[in-house]
Amino acid sequence: MYLPRFGVEEWLNSHEKDAIYDIAGVSIDALTMEELFELSGVTSQEFFQQLITKKMDYGWIEGSPRFKEAVSSLYQYISPEQILQTNGATGANFLVLYALVSSGDHVIAHYPSYQQLYDIPKSLGAEVEHWQIREENNWLPDLDELRQMIRPNTKMICINNANNPTGAVMDKAYLKELVDIASSCGAYILADEIYHCFDGRDIPAIADLYSKGISVNSLSKTYSLPGIRVGWVASSPQVVDLLRDYRDYTLICAGVFDDMLATLALEHREQILARNAKIVTENLAILENWIASEPRASFVKPAYASSSFVKLEIAEPVEEFSLSLLTDYGVLVIPGNRFDFEGYVRIGYCCPPEILKAGLAKLSQKLHEDD
Structure with missing residues (x-):
């Protein structure tokens, strides 16, 4: 039984801890336990009182x-x-x-x-x-x-x-x-x-x-x-x-x-889904506005799901570009060659909005650094 290296996971395992602006991951902004308790209306005391009595x-x-x-x-x-x-x-x-x-x-x-x-x-x-x-x-x-x-x-x-x-x-x-x-x-x-x-x-x-x-x-x-x-x-x-x-x-x-x-x-999923629908809607608008203002980027708008695939106008191989984007600007994306698509990057746009805005601004700097 032979399995090739898992392209996306290998990239993330190697680089995600080096990122200042992580716009690669496609989970919707992770909850803390405190936030989960607030959304559910269950107190931490109630939850842990149940937990400590369980074998x-x-x-x-x-x-x-x-x-x-x-x-x-x-x-x-x-x-x-x-x-x-x-x-x-x-x-x-x-x-x-x-x-x-x-x-x-x-x-x-x-x-x-x-x-x-x-x-x-x-x-x-x-x-x-x-x-x-x-x-x-x-x-x-x-x-x-x-x-x-x-x-x-x-x-x-x-x-x-x-x-x-x-x-x-x-x-x-x-x-x-x-x-x-x-x-x-x-x-x-x-x-x-x-x-x-x-x-x-x-x-x-x-x-x-x-x-x-x-x-x-x-x-x-x-x-x-x-x-x-x-x-x-x-x-x-x-x-x-x-x-x-x-x-x-x-x-x-x-x-x-x-x-x-x-x-x-x-x-208590309705509360979580309402929170996450707001994140997806607001952050996708940020990404869409950036695409509209960035002449070297384009995309087919995702269907309000948390992953997007952005085409970049670049001369170098996309993995080299993505590595230098991380090294020089602190921005983590997934290079599209990990999906067999050269010239594209996967952007997970459902991170905190300040991270998304800063990461996209740095990506623009990288795209225009030779202008």
Whole structure:
């Protein structure tokens, strides 16, 4: 089994601690525990009084009943028994791919997106075809191309909705057409749905649309709690039963404390989502205004998801540019070559607004330093 280096994570692991202006990450500005307590209306004394009376055993192996109930309420047709808690969305994706993909399978992967979704199936011996995103199609891949790629033995289609790095969203009509294509050969659809679209559109979860649809999500991006490493899988009872056996090999439990904090957040998600909708809306306006005033930058506006993919007018390779931007100006972005796109950078615009404004101003300085 061979896995290439994880391009984005390798870049962040090497450089994020050196940044003064981190506009690379695509979580929505992380909450402190104090902020979470304020939003939920639960005091720290109440929370920790419950915590100190709990045994630090393995807890609920698949997630506590309250956690599973809170997660299932995010879906239209998913019951608590159809939820499996995981170690973040990364753990959820790995579990699904490990359990369902075998050597010789045909897998179609939305490309580029989260690197797990194509490199793990390949490492398991699957034949992986890239379903390429198209800038001229607002960064969506073409459904007619998918029809040409589908085979009678296609085992799985992997998507990332909203997309990392572009912030493009497959809407309800698009997803229904995708389900029709997948069902023609009985393929699973694995949808990494960790990025929320805050523009009010009805974007259904794939698990609500398709019996072989598998929805993956976590607290890391939409709910601003990447530090607790809690995610989940939602799918049909048949799929979840398949995953249960493999889950014992990949994860015992997420942890008593993490489960409690995740449950608190999900039970008060409306307050968190209102806070985060404000951040996304206001910060995207900052980024859009900068794009309008910066002649050497352009983008396809993301669908109010927390990731954006910005095209830069530069002469040097984008990784060299990004490294010198960090070294000389303290600004961290993700170079687009990490997604196989030269001349682009991923900007996570949902950081504190003063960081975003300063980082973009420094980026402009870098773009014009030879003028």
